[in-house]
Amino acid sequence: EVQLVQSGTEVKKPGESLNISCKCSGYNFATYWIGWVRQKPGKGLEWLGIFYPGDSDSAYGPSFEGQVTISADMSITTAYLQWSSLKASDTAMYYCARLEDWDSYFDSWGQGTLVTVSS
Amino acid sequence: DIVMTQSPDSLAVSLGERATINCKSSQTVLSSSNNKNHLAWYQQKPGQPPKLLIYWASTRESGVPDRFSGSGSGADFTLTISTLQAEDVAVYYCQQYYNSPGTFGQGTKVEIK
Numbered sequence: 001e002v003q004l005v006q007s008g009t010e011v012k013k014p015g016e017s018l019n020i021s022c023k024c025s026g027y028n029f030a031t032y033w034i035g036w037v038r039q040k041p042g043k044g045l046e047w048l049g050i051f052y053p054g055d056s057d058s059a060y061g062p063s064f065e066g067q068v069t070i071s072a073d074m075s076i077t078t079a080y081l082q083w084s085s086l087k088a089s090d091t092a093m094y095y096c097a098r099l100e101d102w103d104s105y106f107d108s109w110g111q112g113t114l115v116t117v118s119s
Numbered sequence: 120d121i122v123m124t125q126s127p128d129s130l131a132v133s134l135g136e137r138a139t140i141n142c143k144s145s146q147t148v149l150s151s152s153n154n155k156n157h158l159a160w161y162q163q164k165p166g167q168p169p170k171l172l173i174y175w176a177s178t179r180e181s182g183v184p185d186r187f188s189g190s191g192s193g194a195d196f197t198l199t200i201s202t203l204q205a206e207d208v209a210v211y212y213c214q215q216y217y218n219s220p221g222t223f224g225q226g227t228k229v230e231i232k
Contacts, residue, residue: 035221037169045161045169045212047220061220062120082219096167105159106214109168 002026004096011116012086020113021077022096029077030054033099035106036070036081040092045115048094050102051079059102086117121145121215126226128232131232136201140227142213147154152215157217160189160198163226174213175199200231 007021022034035050049060051070058070072079079096094113095107122145132138148157156176161169173189176196181209186201200207208231213224 004120007219030144036123045163045214045223047214059219065230097169099216101230102219103216103221105171105174105214105221107171107174109170113134 002098002108003076004098004108006094006113008094009114009116011118013119014086014088014117016086016117018083018086018115020081020094020115022081022110023072023079024079024098027098033102033104034070035077035097035099036068036074037097037106038064038092039095039112042053048081050099052102053079057102067090086115087118088119091117092113120220121148121218123143123211123213123215123222123224125211125227127227128225129228129230132200132203133231134205135202136177136208136232138203140198140211140213140229141223142191142198144194144196144198144215147216148217153220156192156195156196157215158189158191158195159214159216161212161214162189162207162209163212165220200229203229203231 003025033050033052036048038046042080048061049065051058069082087110096110098108124143126141160173163169177189177207188199190197210226210228
């Protein structure tokens with residue numbers, strides 16, 4: 001069974017760094033892309049970026065390029081979404097999800113990680 | 120970026136009746152290389168992550184009830200719930216995966232009338 005299990009709720013202050021994780025199991029981690037999707041409170045879904053653990057290829061949405069970094073550790077089949085300096089506007093639910101290819105749909109989703117950034 | 124526009128923003132349908140959601144893309148999402156429409160539909164219930172319903176515009180994901188169907192081609196698509204059930208109350212999103220970034224529609228909230 002494919003499972004994506006995300007790390008827990010985070011409460012941070014502006015300017016702090018953060019790393020949230022997505023532990024993947026039940027499939028060959030190296031041969032699927034992992035994507036991240038943002039959902040601000042009460043709002044819709046935003047495609048943040050994708051990452052291919054097999055060769056570390058990645059792509060980011062224009063609004064997110066340079067603002068976040070997606071990475072993965074193949075030894076523990078875990079993907080990460082990282083911020084070096086959080087803003088209040090980063091407050092949102094973040095979902096990881098699996099894709100078969102860079103131009104593919106999200107077929108399995110994590111449960112979400114709520115990130116709150118407030119002074 | 121390809122802009123995805125859904126209509127309506129919300130709709131209320133009686134139990135057992137049909138619900139229809141439309142999705143338009145700002146450019147075609149039909150690929151000439153595989154002759155497939157790169158369009159997916161997701162269902163998101165309150166407090167839950169999105170769930171894949173339909174991909175390639177009309178292929179139902181395994182386990183999805185057959186009252187859900189997708190149609191359309193090029194830049195115009197439709198999600199139909201043939202007989203609305205109480206458990207179908209949710210927000211529905213279309214998404215194009217023809218280009219990066221894989222943009223989503225703004226969502227359509229389906230409620231019971």
